[in-house]
Amino acid sequence: MKRIDEDIASGQFKNIYLLHGEEDYLKLQYRNKLLAALVNEGDNMNFTQYRDANINVNQVIDQAETMPFFAEHRVILIENSYFGKKIPEELGDYLSEIPEFTIFIFVEPATDKKGEPYKVDKRGKLYKTADKLGRCIEMKMPNEDQLFKWVYAILKKSNKQIKRDAWIRFRDMTDSCMDNMKQELDKLIDYVGDRPNIEVADVEAVCITQIETKVFEMINSIALKDLSKTMELYHDMLAAKEPPMKILYLIVGQFKQLAVIKSLKNLGDNAATISRKTGMKDYFVKKNEALIRNLSLDEINNLLEDAASFEKQVKTGLLDEKLSVELLMMKYAGN
Secondary structure (H helix, E strand, O other): OHHHHHHHHHOOOOOEEEEEOOOHHHHHHHHHHHHHHHOOOOOOOOEEEEEOOOOOHHHHHHHHHOOOOOOOOEEEEEEOOOOOOOOOHHHHHHHHHOOOOEEEEEEOOOEOOOOOEOOOOOOOHHHHHHHHHOEEEEOOOOOHHHHHHHHHHHHHHOOOEEOHHHHHHHHHHHOOOHHHHHHHHHHHHHHHOOOOEEOHHHHHHHOOOOHHHHHHHHHHHHHOOOHHHHHHHHHHHHHOOOOHHHHHHHHHHHHHHHHHHHHHHHOOOOHHHHHHHHOOOHHHHHHHHHHHOOOOHHHHHHHHHHHHHHHHHHHOOOOOHHHHHHHHHHHHHOO
């Protein structure tokens, strides 16, 4: 991201920019920064935008070959194309022959068409060409310090402050992505009105708890052997129309991360090292350190094995999906 800022500041641009990664908010911000620097407002003659996978490659190449009209650059924006996995051969070959006046901006999505995490193929032609001739920028969720500075800057513009305990609660409830955090932050600012300080009570009154947060609270209750609280959280999610299998998948996903953290912790790694090795958010590792003290590695692995067994039984019709999650909870939170 710093390299894009430097290009904009210097006015020296690359011919290809590939923005990819999990954080759509940042991709949108830097896409807009590039367009603001490269395209005059209302200039539809030198700017072309394409979206999704059904793109006429010959038309794109024709556009790229056309000299800009009373402008320094011709800019072609291609979004959500999934070309990061496989780019049409003709366009992939053409990227190494782009005229100096043409700039391509590729913005790849965070998820695939099924909603699963999507990553560009670093062995693919788009990534390799952009890496060699342009900029490949992976947009990840910032660490806690960076997130807090970002939130602080937004609040400062509205003459607001957030106390440390309120910030932690806000972070834990909203950190599925920066876009969600921004939306919830705007709601908080409106909610407190003329008051300068945002309190924990404000966060809990306004912000929508993400299912991932509920699942984390559930896992914490499992670790503490608090069956009553675990079941309460589960039924809250069911009342919110969350499918039992989705809840089970999220439990399994978080327990897999716990297994990794526990294993590395047993080897003597601290939170910063674990974060660097795994790519997990630094504060996610830190808040799980206390949790894993109540769980042995054997217990974590046993739960994962049982979850896999229950899932198989659900898929083969031997077990009701709602009951499968309840059985898992009773076994591991009820001891």
